[in-house]
Amino acid sequence: VEPIALGLALAGVLTSYISYPRLYCLFAECCGQKRSLSREALQKDLDNKLFGQHLAKKVILNAVFGFLNNPKPKKPLTLSLHGWTGTGKNFVSKIIAENIYEGGLNSDYVHLFVATLHFPHASNITLYKDQLQLWIRGNVSACARSIFIFDEMDKMHAGLIDAIKPFLDYYDLVDGVSYQKAIFIFLSNAGAERITDVALDFWRNGKQREEIKLKDMEHALSVSVFNNKNSGFWHSSLIDRNLIDYFVPFLPLEYKHLKMCIRVEMQSRGYEIDEDIVTRVAEEMTFFPKEERVFSDKGCKTVFTKLDYYYDD
Numbered sequence: 001v002e003p004i005a006l007g008l009a010l011a012g013v014l015t016s017y018i019s020y021p022r023l024y025c026l027f028a029e030c031c032g033q034k035r036s037l038s039r040e041a042l043q044k045d046l047d048n049k050l051f052g053q054h055l056a057k058k059v060i061l062n063a064v065f066g067f068l069n070n071p072k073p074k075k076p077l078t079l080s081l082h083g084w085t086g087t088g089k090n091f092v093s094k095i096i097a098e099n100i101y102e103g104g105l106n107s108d109y110v111h112l113f114v115a116t117l118h119f120p121h122a123s124n125i126t127l128y129k130d131q132l133q134l135w136i137r138g139n140v141s142a143c144a145r146s147i148f149i150f151d152e153m154d155k156m157h158a159g160l161i162d163a164i165k166p167f168l169d170y171y172d173l174v175d176g177v178s179y180q181k182a183i184f185i186f187l188s189n190a191g192a193e194r195i196t197d198v199a200l201d202f203w204r205n206g207k208q209r210e211e212i213k214l215k216d217m218e219h220a221l222s223v224s225v226f227n228n229k230n231s232g233f234w235h236s237s238l239i240d241r242n243l244i245d246y247f248v249p250f251l252p253l254e255y256k257h258l259k260m261c262i263r264v265e266m267q268s269r270g271y272e273i274d275e276d277i278v279t280r281v282a283e284e285m286t287f288f289p290k291e292e293r294v295f296s297d298k299g300c301k302t303v304f305t306k307l308d309y310y311y312d313d
């Protein structure tokens, strides 16, 4: 092959690779959602992986898919996920991230803040506010479709989260940057008692938990979080100004859901499903209320380590 012609051909390929973002994005992660993002894929993931959370599934599917398909959203999507420990809040954030970015939580466009890690000292709150604003501004300037996850909201110092209020509001631009395509997800145990009360009420009245409707708890949840000094949203302008799009309740998990989590874990470790071990691990967990033993007090959180005991050789 003639070397000059070959050089020109290679240069041509390289130029089109660089100048056609779609081509480039076939091989590298880019800002913006995956090509393959589909309602069906997200629904399949939620149906197959998330147990006992019919409300969360429905809200998240509709909210996330609707938002991603809106070419001109008026504000960023804000979801506040609430519930007992180990019921799937972090897990769902991971599923959302993976459905939008190939790298999931490890993507350059997905940012996780953990209150006790990133904002530990109440005395530094002014500094944290500045840092948080700068960090979010910088990342959204680089990629409008950025995802921010705030874990342990209930441990966040009161008032800190209000620093990002301007970014969550209905503004086209804030200091020249548009935040309307970003996604903010807040995770919290605040409101878990309220959710449990409703779930327990249904259980005691012999009703299926799937009969619980979002309206049975969404308003009460936002009010209880707003009035709770340890929710991270205490008297927060984000709630006051209706800037949280959805309060998503995560129901406490029952014995049958623990068994589902254990089976998934066995399969992912490459073991045959052994129903005897599944039952033994599930029975080692503790349940509440004391007399009725309906809900797991750690959700699915510790079933995995308990499984190690049965496979220690």
Ligand SMILES: Nc1ncnc2c1ncn2[C@@H]1O[C@H](COP(=O)(O)OP(=O)(O)OP(=O)(O)O)[C@@H](O)[C@H]1O
Pocket: 049, 050, 051, 052, 053, 083, 084, 085, 086, 087, 088, 089, 090, 091, 092, 187, 188, 189, 253, 261, 299, 300, 301
């Ligand atoms: N509803 C669920 N369906 C399937 N798996 C679940 C569910 N809830 C929890 N799990 C499993 O348990 C693990 C721990 O749950 P996760 O970290 O999502 O709990 P969490 O609600 O965020 O708890 P915390 O409030 O303590 O942070 C998950 O990675 C997942 O494997």
